[in-house]
Amino acid sequence: MGRVMGTLLLAAAPIGRADDASVRLRDALAAAPVIAAEDTRRLRRLASDLGVPLAGKVVSYHDANERTRTAGLVAELLAGRDVLVITDAGMPGVSDPGYRLVQAAVAEGAPVTVLPGPSAVTTALVASGLPTDRFCFEGFPPRKPGERARRLGALADEPRTMVFFESPRRLDDTLAAMADAFGADRPAAVCRELTKTYEEIRRGTLGELAAWAADGVLGEITVVVGGAPERAGLTDPADLAAAVAAREDAGTPRKEAISEVAKENGAPKRVVYDAVLKARK
Numbered sequence: 001m002g003r004v005m006g007t008l009l010l011a012a013a014p015i016g017r018a019d020d021a022s023v024r025l026r027d028a029l030a031a032a033p034v035i036a037a038e039d040t041r042r043l044r045r046l047a048s049d050l051g052v053p054l055a056g057k058v059v060s061y062h063d064a065n066e067r068t069r070t071a072g073l074v075a076e077l078l079a080g081r082d083v084l085v086i087t088d089a090g091m092p093g094v095s096d097p098g099y100r101l102v103q104a105a106v107a108e109g110a111p112v113t114v115l116p117g118p119s120a121v122t123t124a125l126v127a128s129g130l131p132t133d134r135f136c137f138e139g140f141p142p143r144k145p146g147e148r149a150r151r152l153g154a155l156a157d158e159p160r161t162m163v164f165f166e167s168p169r170r171l172d173d174t175l176a177a178m179a180d181a182f183g184a185d186r187p188a189a190v191c192r193e194l195t196k197t198y199e200e201i202r203r204g205t206l207g208e209l210a211a212w213a214a215d216g217v218l219g220e221i222t223v224v225v226g227g228a229p230e231r232a233g234l235t236d237p238a239d240l241a242a243a244v245a246a247r248e249d250a251g252t253p254r255k256e257a258i259s260e261v262a263k264e265n266g267a268p269k270r271v272v273y274d275a276v277l278k279a280r281k
């Protein structure tokens with residue numbers, strides 16, 4: 001007979017209200033012999049709010065110790081003990097610890113299952129009012145301005161609705177960078193404090209939202225941005241650069257020419273700017 005392995009259970013946690021927790025989550029927390037929590041204090045607070053006694057061993061499992069603690073959790077699985085992974089909010093493995101442990105468990109042949117539940121990604125998506133038939137999750141944009149601009153620039157032509165996480169401290173800069181990369185008229189929504197008492201969903205263009213966020217925003221933030229529209233104008237970089245050159249030859253300053261060509265062809269200014277640089281090289 002083969003050895004009996006424990007099951008790795010990825011458990012979604014409420015993103016705001018404790019009473020969004022399912023009966024299955026309550027039962028799983030009470031029964032799990034090992035619980036790996038992103039924040040053990042928040043886990044115990046959630047368990048207390050749910051009236052659930054934690055009988056199993058509780059260990060911390062977060063970004064700083066994920067690499068070193070994974071082997072010990074796999075050892076628990078190999079010893080036949082189930083391991084439940086729970087993060088502060090939402091689904092483990094989605095911009096939170098969990099992916100590395102899933103990989104290791106799969107490599108050892110241990111069963112992996114999911115206890116579904118709340119997710120800021122899908123909650124914000126359906127509340128945004130933007131198309132939901134096709135979407136992609138892009139996580140947190142890079143913190144450094146240059147890296148952020150390059151990442152967003154690479155998404156300028158993405159046709160699917162895009163979902164991002166962002167810190168409230170960087171939201172104004174990120175929305176301004178999105179307006180530059182995607183166009184200030186691109187529709188978007190900022191979803192703040194989802195499911196909580198002060199939930200707010202602010203819809204508008206990226207330009208409008210960037211101006212709103214400049215005064216400062218608090219809370220947990222999810223940003224949803226509409227995909228790139230089909231363009232009827234010029235799309236080839238060489239053609240865009242030629243259109244800018246023609247305006248410059250007619251006496252229009254380069255910056256103004258880039259703005260005009262971008263607006264006329266439904267292209268982000270950064271795309272036109274990059275086309276001009278490429279042509280000059």
